[in-house]
Amino acid sequence: MTTHGFSGAAVRALLSWFEKEQRYMPWREQKSAYRTWISEIMLQQTRVDTVIPYFNRFMKHFTDVYELANAKQDEVLKFWEGLGYYSRARKLHECAQVLVTDYHGVFPETYEELLKLPGLGPYTAAAITSIAFAQPVPVVDGNVFRVHARLYGDYDDISKPNTRKKVFEHLLEPVKVSKHPSYFNQGIMELGALICTPQNPNCTKCPVSKFCYAKSNKVQSELPVKKPKTKVPEKDVAIFLLEDEKYVLLQQRHEKKLLGKMWELPGSEFKDKPEEVLVKIKEQTGFELKVGKKLKIFRHAYSHFKVKAHLYEATHCGTAIVGTGLHDVQWVEKSNLSEKAFGKIALDILKYLKLRKA
DNA sequence: AAGTCGGGGAG
DNA sequence: CTCCCAGACTT
Structure with a gap:
């Protein structure tokens, strides 16, 4: 009888799966806080495949935080055209200027400091701290909500703010135990994108299936729980x-x-x-x-x-x-x-x- | 807590 | 069609 959730063995299984199966993404090359930041903002509510060409064009044009800060807003928006959620681009521009004026163009390295920057919420601050600065702060995005709910058999409504806090605190220990916060965080997200998908998850290929509550109880389709949305006019x-x-x-x-x-x-x-x-x-x-x-x-x-x-x-x-x-x-x-x-x-x-x- | 903010891929 | 994506911000 194995227990459900991220035991040490489950964490190790996830990490070794990730190292082998992770997709190519340009921001995983020549890693820097700047590149991680740009990619994470673009990835908000946006698929990896959609982001890649935008990221490459953007990085080629705005090679560092100073070029971005000195650009006109219209120019930044032009490079965002078609990507959606345009306030992300405005905040990104604003954030670059804050970094230059208040931080000498260098990112602060703690979760709490990053959280103060424009456009950085709990997810993005955690992503940058863990990926760029190797600190054990768990990311909680749509993938993590799903993987977590299924793995632990958590029926809390993920649309409620309290659930985010719970999941965050729940994952603090595993992300620390993993010794590789960046891989642990990216591993869960990659798992959610490739294996533990919203519909028809591919449990036979899942590295942590034997630790999964939903799998052993055949309730994958019930999790995560999310309040139905009202239909649109x-x-x-x-x-x-x-x-x-x-x-x-x-x-x-x-x-x-x-x-x-x-x-x-x-x-x-x-x-x-x-x-x-x-x-x-x-x-x-x-x-x-x-x-x-x-x-x-x-x-x-x-x-x-x-x-x-x-x-x-x-x-x-x-x-x-x-x-x-x-x-x-x-x-x-x-x-x-x-x-x-x-x-x-x-x-x-x-x-x-x-x-x-x- | 609920509403606002884009566009696209998958089924 | 529906769902949801490496969410943040406002009201």
Whole structure:
């Protein structure tokens, strides 16, 4: 009768599995706190395969914390385009400047100090302390929640903040015993990504299956426990294409909102008719638009709502004040449209516009 | 405690 | 379609 959870033997099994089976990741080469930091921020809620090309491009352009700190925010955002959660990029930039001004460009090496930096929460602070500075602080991410819940048979709701604390404290001992905090932490996460997956975990290949509560009780599909989320509403949005031979009118989104500071075709949500949006556009930009032909509908799903975007041609009647700097609107040359930072819907529209010409 | 914030891969 | 990913931050 073996006990469940991370005994010394289970920890050793995990480590030797990790050393053999770990995937190649560029940030595991030429390891530094800077590289670990950038990779960990990019990896927040984002898969490894998605991050790799972004990481390589980013590191090539911003080779150290000083280059990042001295860059313009728009430039940083440009290298983040398509990766999502853009506040990560803004915090990353802000953090680089804090490091340069307050820390002589050098990362503090303790969990508590790292936690104070912008964009670094419990997970990322633990990841940097353990991976870059070899200290025994456990990481708790989605993979760890899952592996831990199954291994120990823990039915606590992982969406509750208290559960994170419990798991963290529960893993303090094993990560210390392991002697290799970096490998222990990365090992659990790699196990969660490759073997102990959300659906249909591959227990036959799992190095710690004989220490696993869920495996021996056949309850893998019940763990981890997570409160069901409420289903998402769909919003109707009207978007207007106002153009001449050379230019298209773009509007900048509010800084602190969804897709903050991104440029897009002017438009917003409506309840009944798309004309409702024209009033708002006039207030915000001074442009008096008239709705033209309906061109196409674009759909996109965000985390907690869906968008049904109706694209219309538009003309403007009356005189508009342009170029005063008072309005967050800009005529952009069609050839330069992709120079602005775009979200997914805008990129789809851009693709459509190019296609429409041909 | 609940809501906000992206985009994409897997099934 | 649904789920969830090497989460952090605001309200």
